[in-house]
Amino acid sequence: MQQPTQRKQSRFWRFVYAWWPRVLRVLERIRVHSERQEFLRGTLAKPFSPHEIEAYLLRQGYEHVILAWMDPGELLSMRKVDREIYQYHFRLFSDGEIRCHYEFSSEGNPWGHVTEQSFEPRAAEFDALLGEYLVKTGLSPDLKKGPEAEAPSPIAMTVGTLGTENSEFDRGHAVSTPAAAHALAGEVRDSIE
Secondary structure, eight states: OOOHHHHTTSHHHHHHHHHHHHHHHHHHHTTSSOSOOSOEEEEEOTTOOHHHHHHHHHHTTOEEOSSOOOOTTEEEEEEEEETTTEEEEEEEETTSEEEEEEEEOTTTOHHHHHTTSSEEOOHHHHHHHHGGGEEOOSOOTTOOOOOOOSSOOHHHHHHGGGGSTTSTTSTTOSSSSHHHHHHHHHHHHHHHO
């Protein structure tokens, strides 16, 4: 059996990486997936921007997610592969909310990933990772659902235009680089409009 790192380079996985995100965006547009996933951790601390936490996570070994739902209001989605079949998944939203979970990776166990067979909060690990970047909201470490913000918070106002259609954190964010994300965002928009 091929390891996930080898799979990323196979012809099949290159095809999946190119087309599956487009399928997900269409499914999101018809509202097959229209909620934020579980495990609210808190909000982004005010002195930090989305760019700063992105740079920090990249230094910690995280990468932009290629194969994932885009939750409503999502600005940034990153993961760190663990033991070849799992991943730590981090999401930042336009209202400053941070949600994180530990799960099967798409490459390590595709069926387990899609069916969320292993979907855990790993609160202590994410809290330690995020440290000063995270403002905990006094929530239980295992909180599954949090309030869905109706209006932008002060954090969202500091985000500026990152959530707009011309942003590198827009619909195509879930690729390996911000430049590639921006290019894919345009392609995806063109394919579903």
